Amino acid sequence: MTEYTPIYLDHMATTPIDPRVLDEMLPYMTLNFANAASKSHRAGQSARDAVERARQRVANLYGCEPLEVIFTSGATESNNLALKGLAESYPQKKHVLSSPIEHPSVLDTLDYLKTKGFQVELLKVDTLGNVNLDHLKSAIRPETLAVSIMAVNNEIGTLQDLEAIGQITRSQQAFFHCDVTQMFGKLPLDVNRAQIDLASCSAHKCHGPKGVGALFIRRKHPRVRLAPQLHGGGHERGYRSGTLNIPGVVGFGQACNIARSEMAKDEAHARLLAKMFLNVWGQTTLDFEILGHPIQRLPQNLNLHIPGVHIGKVLEAMPEVALSVGSACSAIKDRPSHVLRAIGKSFDEARSCLRIGFGRFNSLDEVESVAKRLAGLIQSAEEKGWTMQDSPHCEL
Numbered sequence: 001m002t003e004y005t006p007i008y009l010d011h012m013a014t015t016p017i018d019p020r021v022l023d024e025m026l027p028y029m030t031l032n033f034a035n036a037a038s039k040s041h042r043a044g045q046s047a048r049d050a051v052e053r054a055r056q057r058v059a060n061l062y063g064c065e066p067l068e069v070i071f072t073s074g075a076t077e078s079n080n081l082a083l084k085g086l087a088e089s090y091p092q093k094k095h096v097l098s099s100p101i102e103h104p105s106v107l108d109t110l111d112y113l114k115t116k117g118f119q120v121e122l123l124k125v126d127t128l129g130n131v132n133l134d135h136l137k138s139a140i141r142p143e144t145l146a147v148s149i150m151a152v153n154n155e156i157g158t159l160q161d162l163e164a165i166g167q168i169t170r171s172q173q174a175f176f177h178c179d180v181t182q183m184f185g186k187l188p189l190d191v192n193r194a195q196i197d198l199a200s201c202s203a204h205k206c207h208g209p210k211g212v213g214a215l216f217i218r219r220k221h222p223r224v225r226l227a228p229q230l231h232g233g234g235h236e237r238g239y240r241s242g243t244l245n246i247p248g249v250v251g252f253g254q255a256c257n258i259a260r261s262e263m264a265k266d267e268a269h270a271r272l273l274a275k276m277f278l279n280v281w282g283q284t285t286l287d288f289e290i291l292g293h294p295i296q297r298l299p300q301n302l303n304l305h306i307p308g309v310h311i312g313k314v315l316e317a318m319p320e321v322a323l324s325v326g327s328a329c330s331a332i333k334d335r336p337s338h339v340l341r342a343i344g345k346s347f348d349e350a351r352s353c354l355r356i357g358f359g360r361f362n363s364l365d366e367v368e369s370v371a372k373r374l375a376g377l378i379q380s381a382e383e384k385g386w387t388m389q390d391s392p393h394c395e396l
């Protein structure tokens, strides 16, 4: 049996910490361990300085002021705080618009808000994953509190027209919440130009550590009020109590700093990797379809539909390569991805889709070798019994 070295191609699920990020974090776990909330000694001041430097670096990627950034434990918390915080602050508005391709941390939060008397409407998306803007225009109304639409989809990579959504939303005096997690640090973002009022992100999706993220909260034109969801010492200007995860925050700041200076390089590298993968497959007789928008997309993402092939079984044959079927988040529930279903795929088609996520440290050689091995395995799917006919139908 051939031994293969592990290859990681699942960067939409999470990314490895950049070694330069870890270098900045380590002293904050040992020498500089002080609490940033301690006001009576110099060690506390030095922790505070480190947090504020990180806040500035995160703000640079949002295109906002540092005062508009608060640190959280990740995008799940940011999404919860943004939506529940708005809902509690503006009780007279009880209508929220979103899309069926959002991350579960948005969709499940909206389901929760429904139990509190909110009316939630999910806008139509087309087969490329674009939210229907005419539907947005006709559905938005004076009682609409917020429009929550993600920037880049984590499964199919489609990038929404944020400026158009921002314009429609602002013109109706609703708030625009945007889950920018998959875009942050990978594509240029400007929350002012897109008229975004709240934006959630997470450090571990852009080569930072896990367990830390941020929420952009607009301070003027308009000022957004947000009811805190964690009560306590009043940290993060009262929006989010709890001692800050300083090593995490410092690492997040450094990840943003690197992302800002290397964004163009990372993007070009990802394009090259995706092109290499598709070139290899293009030279085979494989029948496959590329999902998501062909141009308005995240270059790090590739989602391929291989009709009739049970991708889960193919991936089981190469466990040392990290790839994904549908969404990692819905994988726990073992049901076809809600995103693929929303863009018109059937249950079985959704199980024939392969998600690839390229990252900063992938090499052309490893992508080429994975593309070749995968093509070979898929071509033997019929004889191995890895086709949809061989699999019991998936019931929801």
Ligand SMILES: *Cc1c(COP(=O)(O)O)cnc(C)c1O
Binding pocket: 012, 013, 073, 074, 075, 076, 077, 103, 105, 150, 152, 153, 154, 179, 181, 182, 201, 202, 203, 204, 205, 211, 213
């Ligand atoms: C990963 C992800 C999240 C959740 O981030 P966590 O930091 O793991 O909570 C939210 N939204 C999108 C689009 C994501 O890709």
